[in-house]
Amino acid sequence: MPEIDLSLQVNGRKVTRRADPGQRLLDFLRDELNLTGTKEGCGAGECGTCSVFVDGKLVKSCLMPAAKADGAVIETVEGLAKPGTLEVIQRAFHKTGASQCGYCIPGMVMAATSVLREAPEASLDEIKERMGGNICRCTGYSKIIEAVELARDVVSGKATPAALEEDGPGESYIGTNVRRLDAPSKVTGRLKYAGDMVMPDMLHMAVLRSPHAHAEILSIDTSEAEAMEGVACVITSEDVPGTDGFGVFVHDQPIMARGKVRHVGEAVAAVAAETETLARLAARKIKVEYRELPGLFSPEDALKDGAPVIHDYAPDNLVKHIPIRKGDVDKGFAEADLIIEDEFSTQQVEHAYLEPEAGLAYVDADDVVTVISPSQNITHHRHMLSEIIAKPINKVRFIMSPVGGGFGGKEDMIYQGMLALAAMKTFRPVRLVFTREESIIASAKRHPSKVRYRMGLKSDGRITAIKFEMLSDGGAYGMSSEGVMRKAAILSCGPYEVDNIQVDTRAVYTNNTPSGAFRTFGGMQAQFATESMVDIAAERLGLDPFEIRRRNMMRAGSLTHTQQRLDSASIDRVLEAAERASNWEAGAVGMRGPERGDLNGPGTRAPCTLGARFERPAGGKEKVA
Amino acid sequence: MMQRKMRGRGVAASWYGIARTATVDRAGAWAELDDGGTAKVVTGVTEIGEGILTVLAQIAAEETGVRPEDVTIGDNDTARSPEAAHAGATRQTYMIGNSVALACREAREKLFTEIAAHWDVEAATLVAFDGVLRAEGTNLAMSMAEAVDICKKRGVVPVGSGHFTSHGTGLDPVDGSGRPWQAYVFGTQVAEVEVDTVTGEVQVLGIWAAHDIGRVINPRGVEGQIEGGVVQGLGQALMEDYQTVNGHTTTHGFAKYILPTSLDVPEITSVLVEDPDPLSPLGAKGIGEPALVPTAPAIMNAIHDAIGVRIKSLPASPEKVLAALAEEEARQDGAVAAE
Numbered sequence: 001m002p003e004i005d006l007s008l009q010v011n012g013r014k015v016t017r018r019a020d021p022g023q024r025l026l027d028f029l030r031d032e033l034n035l036t037g038t039k040e041g042c043g044a045g046e047c048g049t050c051s052v053f054v055d056g057k058l059v060k061s062c063l064m065p066a067a068k069a070d071g072a073v074i075e076t077v078e079g080l081a082k083p084g085t086l087e088v089i090q091r092a093f094h095k096t097g098a099s100q101c102g103y104c105i106p107g108m109v110m111a112a113t114s115v116l117r118e119a120p121e122a123s124l125d126e127i128k129e130r131m132g133g134n135i136c137r138c139t140g141y142s143k144i145i146e147a148v149e150l151a152r153d154v155v156s157g158k159a160t161p162a163a164l165e166e167d168g169p170g171e172s173y174i175g176t177n178v179r180r181l182d183a184p185s186k187v188t189g190r191l192k193y194a195g196d197m198v199m200p201d202m203l204h205m206a207v208l209r210s211p212h213a214h215a216e217i218l219s220i221d222t223s224e225a226e227a228m229e230g231v232a233c234v235i236t237s238e239d240v241p242g243t244d245g246f247g248v249f250v251h252d253q254p255i256m257a258r259g260k261v262r263h264v265g266e267a268v269a270a271v272a273a274e275t276e277t278l279a280r281l282a283a284r285k286i287k288v289e290y291r292e293l294p295g296l297f298s299p300e301d302a303l304k305d306g307a308p309v310i311h312d313y314a315p316d317n318l319v320k321h322i323p324i325r326k327g328d329v330d331k332g333f334a335e336a337d338l339i340i341e342d343e344f345s346t347q348q349v350e351h352a353y354l355e356p357e358a359g360l361a362y363v364d365a366d367d368v369v370t371v372i373s374p375s376q377n378i379t380h381h382r383h384m385l386s387e388i389i390a391k392p393i394n395k396v397r398f399i400m401s402p403v404g405g406g407f408g409g410k411e412d413m414i415y416q417g418m419l420a421l422a423a424m425k426t427f428r429p430v431r432l433v434f435t436r437e438e439s440i441i442a443s444a445k446r447h448p449s450k451v452r453y454r455m456g457l458k459s460d461g462r463i464t465a466i467k468f469e470m471l472s473d474g475g476a477y478g479m480s481s482e483g484v485m486r487k488a489a490i491l492s493c494g495p496y497e498v499d500n501i502q503v504d505t506r507a508v509y510t511n512n513t514p515s516g517a518f519r520t521f522g523g524m525q526a527q528f529a530t531e532s533m534v535d536i537a538a539e540r541l542g543l544d545p546f547e548i549r550r551r552n553m554m555r556a557g558s559l560t561h562t563q564q565r566l567d568s569a570s571i572d573r574v575l576e577a578a579e580r581a582s583n584w585e586a587g588a589v590g591m592r593g594p595e596r597g598d599l600n601g602p603g604t605r606a607p608c609t610l611g612a613r614f615e616r617p618a619g620g621k622e623k624v625a
Numbered sequence: 626m627m628q629r630k631m632r633g634r635g636v637a638a639s640w641y642g643i644a645r646t647a648t649v650d651r652a653g654a655w656a657e658l659d660d661g662g663t664a665k666v667v668t669g670v671t672e673i674g675e676g677i678l679t680v681l682a683q684i685a686a687e688e689t690g691v692r693p694e695d696v697t698i699g700d701n702d703t704a705r706s707p708e709a710a711h712a713g714a715t716r717q718t719y720m721i722g723n724s725v726a727l728a729c730r731e732a733r734e735k736l737f738t739e740i741a742a743h744w745d746v747e748a749a750t751l752v753a754f755d756g757v758l759r760a761e762g763t764n765l766a767m768s769m770a771e772a773v774d775i776c777k778k779r780g781v782v783p784v785g786s787g788h789f790t791s792h793g794t795g796l797d798p799v800d801g802s803g804r805p806w807q808a809y810v811f812g813t814q815v816a817e818v819e820v821d822t823v824t825g826e827v828q829v830l831g832i833w834a835a836h837d838i839g840r841v842i843n844p845r846g847v848e849g850q851i852e853g854g855v856v857q858g859l860g861q862a863l864m865e866d867y868q869t870v871n872g873h874t875t876t877h878g879f880a881k882y883i884l885p886t887s888l889d890v891p892e893i894t895s896v897l898v899e900d901p902d903p904l905s906p907l908g909a910k911g912i913g914e915p916a917l918v919p920t921a922p923a924i925m926n927a928i929h930d931a932i933g934v935r936i937k938s939l940p941a942s943p944e945k946v947l948a949a950l951a952e953e954e955a956r957q958d959g960a961v962a963a964e
């Protein structure tokens with residue numbers, strides 16, 4: 001490929017390099033200059049993690065060809081403050097606790113810097129709008145916005161620099177707002193996530209993924225890919241030396257498809273090569289012959305007689321059924337003055353952590369197969385990998401790199417096995433970094449669930465019986481489905497003491513993207529249904545929603561749905577705290593909004609109309625990227 | 626007749642269990658009071674963003690008497706540190722935090738024994754905080770750096786180890802009975818929304834989130850978890866929707882898979898309720914997951930309060946809200962016609 005000469009200024013230093021004309025500014029900064037504070041969250045201009053200043057203008061470097069930056073003055077997060085020091089905005093992020101996983105943070109700091117430079121007196125609303133092009137999955141933005149306001153005030157002199165100092169410990173370090181110890185490395189972009197790490201002699205991996213939802217693999221021909229110059233190895237399930245299979249509860253997933261593929265995006269083969277581009281090119285040269293099989297795309301279909309079977313071990317396509325029985329539901333419903341029935345459904349949800357999956361594996365001098373990755377469970381991954389590669393536990397080592405957001409989505413060992421195999425085959429370090437698209441199609445989601453609900457109540461609001469049935473789409477592999485169904489069942493009927501309960505939760509296999517662990521592990525789907533039902537019941541009975549909850553809530557000594565005796569239950573205290581904090585106006589559930597006196601009070605923001613927030617549009621040229 | 630912009634409020638309560646479910650959960654940690662009055666804590670965890678390293682440093686500081694910034698922490702390596710297991714299940718503060726507290730106590734006890742002998746006082750009179758060790762009821766005081774130095778000169782390296790267990794039991798396969806967790810938390814959230822009845826768009830303007838987290842270690846950290854959880858709950862309530870057609874996703878990037886941005890965020894008022902856990906040395910419980918549970922139902926209940934329709938299928942997208950409004954209107958017209 002003909003290369004071009006680039007000469008630019010980066011963080012105050014002159015840089016001259018030969019570059020591939022197709023290279024993005026983002027790759028140039030990261031790969032050529034090792035400025036890995038600039039992150040790739042999406043590669044499509046949609047998240048802002050790659051924000052840099054080009055000639056003073058905030059730019060998404062994933063959208064800009066490096067060639068276009070020729071002659072430009074570039075500022076990255078690494079250039080904001082002198083090494084070892086922090087700028088006001090960085091100190092403000094540190095003070096308010098604005099960084100969590102930190103992956104969005106360099107981009108946020110850049111966007112905030114742009115706010116302070118371009119609109120040093122920006123109002124809260126303008127700050128929000130100017131930061132609107134940067135996604136954060138962890139913080140809920142509140143403390144980030146607070147940091148920008150704090151920095152604005154310090155810069156303008158409205159607040160003193162002392163406002164950036166840490167609060168003292170008082171008499172104890174427990175209960176104190178100690179500033180996050182990891183914040184300085186995050187606000188400066190210094191922290192290395194797995195995808196930022198390099199090792200000498202490192203290879204790059206690319207993965208060939210299934211284009212089919214359900215298909216038999218007739219053959220895989222890797223010869224052409226293997227013959228390419230710069231390709232170090234190609235791996236398939238044939239290369240697995242031990243017992244293939246991983247999963248949080250059942251080990252039903254091979255590290256690469258074995259005999260058949262069960263969902264679109266499933267790994268089929270992988271290439272390790274000298275460069276990432278080469279690895280991707282070679283992966284496309286692998287020829288796979290498939291015979292398509294009928295697919296299952298809804299959990300109801302999966303349970304039908306004669307439905308296609310996705311896993312031989314589960315001819316009924318059932319991953320797990322969890323039953324809970326307490327008391328006598330028939331008796332409970334017979335005693336009820338009111339019986340209500342309804343159905344609820346929740347969608348499939350993507351974790352959308354800003355850091356796509358990435359890992360680096362090598363075999364060390366003691367023959368220990370080592371995998372560095374943002375794994376949420378290195379203890380379990382080590383066990384599974386030791387079986388898969390047939391090595392004793394002490395020859396398998398997992399190092400957890402800083403996780404750029406997990407939320408349960410990084411509990412599944414969906415790529416570490418491939419990295420380990422390639423490292424074992426080549427005795428060279430191998431790195432894999434998912435693209436956003438790969439991350440979305442290959443990683444687990446929140447279980448989409450349907451709940452059929454039946455609730456019986458006395459006219460005073462006491463619940464006499466609940467029948468709760470949940471059906472969840474587990475997708476192609478078991479992953480955390482069993483545990484999610486268990487937690488959904490245990491928590492199903494909410495923080496209420498109900499004497500008569502019949503709960504069934506089921507997850508089934510389909511050929512959809514697998515579902516797995518996701519913050520609340522089924523608890524959210526189940527309690528969404530319960531909390532909606534309780535509100536419907538309050539409406540029917542003319543009760544205040546706090547009141548109906550109080551009449552049913554668990555107390556010290558209550559028996560939970562799984563018949564566990566509780567020594568304490570703080571539900572009374574949190575109900576009261578929320579009621580008081582929100583200045584709740586009591587009244588029966590109904591369409592009360594138009595008459596309420598408690599609306600629009602402290603603790604609410606003004607509604608927004610997009611674009612209407614700029615108080616001082618500078619010559620009509622203000623534009624939010 | 627409905628106005629274009631309608632407001633309403635809703636509430637939802639919730640509960641959650643701390644640490645791994647229906648099993649014996651366990652974790653371990655090592656500690657050493659180190660030269661210069663610092664502390665070394667070895668655990669198998671690192672950040673997933675929740676702030677665990679800062680929480681552990683606060684715990685180590687509290688238990689040993691050094692300052693949080695003097696704690697070295699975070700090893701996250703199966704070959705170099707004791708089992709910590711899973712960074713999830715709202716278990717980090719509870720499982721690893723208590724392990725670290727116990728390991729630090731053991732290391733501190735070794736140090737205190739030596740210093741008590743050195744000063745010829747009862748070990749029980751010693752108190753260490755913020756880098757200084759004192760004997761209560763006396764004028765005796767020294768820095769933690771000196772204390773470690775003296776301890777080592779007496780031939781003792783002050784090290785400790787600790788492990789913590791959460792005693793859950795499996796569920797009965799027939800009736801599901803069992804003790805899945807030893808610690809529970811509860812939460813309640815109130816949502817205030819505005820619904821645009823012409824576009825169907827819902828804006829969440831305020832969330833009041835009251836959560837029991839046991840003893841609070843870092844209030845700002847807890848708020849950060851609540852704010853993050855609420856906004857993820859809001860995303861699921863109103864906009865996020867992973868879609869597939871015959872197994873092929875149609876939402877393969879953030880242009881199609883819509884996430885909340887700073888413009889969608891309500892004002893969030895967190896109320897931290899402390900009901901300390903009696904079964905653990907720290908009394909802390911957790912907040913990571915529970916913060917998200919009540920958000921979506923509180924928002925759906927608020928939408929009902931505003932416009933009288935119930936969205937039972939998430940997300941409450943503008944299209945669904947409009948369809949529900951149209952259906953409700955047809956129902957009411959039908960009812961009027963029937964009269």
Ligand code: FES
Nearest residue numbers: 043045047048062
């Ligand atoms: S906007 Fe450039 S990586 Fe997301």
Ligand code: FES
Nearest residue numbers: 101102136137138
């Ligand atoms: S801190 Fe923003 S994405 Fe994690």
